[in-house]
Amino acid sequence: MDTKRMIFCLLVAAIISPVFTEEWRASVVKELDALVTSCVVVPCSFTHPKENLPTSRLRGIWHRSTDKNQRIYYEDSTQVLENFRGRTKLLGQLGQNNCTLEITNIKDHDNGPFCFRIELARTETDTSTVDKFSFVESCVTLRMSLPDPPNPTLSHPKTAIQDRPYTITCSVRHTCPSHVPKLTWSRGTADEVTEVHKEISLGYWEAQSILAIIPEEKDDHSDVTCTAEFNGQKTSSATLRLYVKRTENYNHIIIPTVAVIGTAVIFAVFCIFMVKRYKKRIAELQNQEGSVWNRLSECLAGESKGEN
Structure with missing residues (x-):
């Protein structure tokens, strides 16, 4: 019985003591x-x-x-x-x-x-x-x-495709949520940028700026830079070089194919026309030869009657 009471007291002490000590x-x-x-x-x-x-x-x-x-x-x-x-x-x-x-x-x-x-x-x-x-x-x-501000980190797909949406995320870690670092881009408008701020661990936060653009053919091998300005006016930056993949274009195949097919159709129509004309001419010549022969036959027949 004493053992049970001792265990009970120890359990109560273990539960209650943190309340007082903490x-x-x-x-x-x-x-x-x-x-x-x-x-x-x-x-x-x-x-x-x-x-x-x-x-x-x-x-x-x-x-x-x-x-x-x-x-x-x-x-x-x-x-x-x-x-x-x-x-x-x-x-x-x-x-x-x-x-x-x-x-x-x-x-x-x-x-x-x-x-x-x-x-x-x-x-x-x-x-x-x-x-x-x-x-x-x-x-x-x-x-x-x-001593120097950390450089932003850029996250992005490896290759951009012409005329298709493309996003780049610029992130920087900091310790001052009351004065969040200002993130700016070398291109794009306010409508193309979304900002996110979140705590990543106790005492550390992350500022993000997401740029959404539609690359054009002229943007190939161009640079996009994200600059972070910290409280106290210290700045750092990171640069991305865009590699724009052109949209698949089959004109180099379609145009020659259409030209060949068009030429073949024209040539076939021309051949059919020439064959019909040739056949018509032959028929006309045959008719002319038949008429001449008939007339010659009539003439010969008339001469024979006259001799009789």
Whole structure:
């Protein structure tokens, strides 16, 4: 009986303990590749043991992991490190447990790690703090591994066919959905372009521009370029050379064949006409020969009667 009670208690402890140990939790992406001069959005969410609270009673703080007083974001900008003033802001609503941070104009020393801290005010009017928690085990590090912007990737069928629809997809990965890279084409109109933006993994997004064109014969061996302009005005591009396959044309077969058949028909009609004319002439000659013979016979017959 004691063994059963012990097992039961262990099961209850296993179920209940995470509830208490995980009441204060933050979910923050661990590492992000940052493009210098551009921007980074750090996805962040948190939970707390209190009841649902309005954003007005919550204060969010982002700080260096080594010192919570070295703040890179706070609603009072005078308490923010001078190097980060005007470059950081919260994109999420704290009342919805969203602590997502945006950092613009990335510097090559903005590597972090940076951690999130939450403070709870007594009331909406009394801003004195009654509770606070720093999520020092869930921090983000920025890797300055992108001194230059990544080049777009072009996806397309290998060969274009003349006068048939042809699509080219230009894609580029980035870390700043609040300032999506602008994708432009060296040809085409706005009606021929479709844009798509999607999250591909935590902290990374992909911008796509799909160009739909109808290649002509003159487009063979021409270039199509997609240019990506990132926040901070850095650009990169990728170029595709079009190889246009001409539409199958059978005129080189049809025209000579028709000419030969037409010539043969004309020649046959001419031959038939000549044969008929020849036969008619022979018949006329035969008739003429018969008339002459008849007349000669009559003459001979008349002479014979006269001698008698």
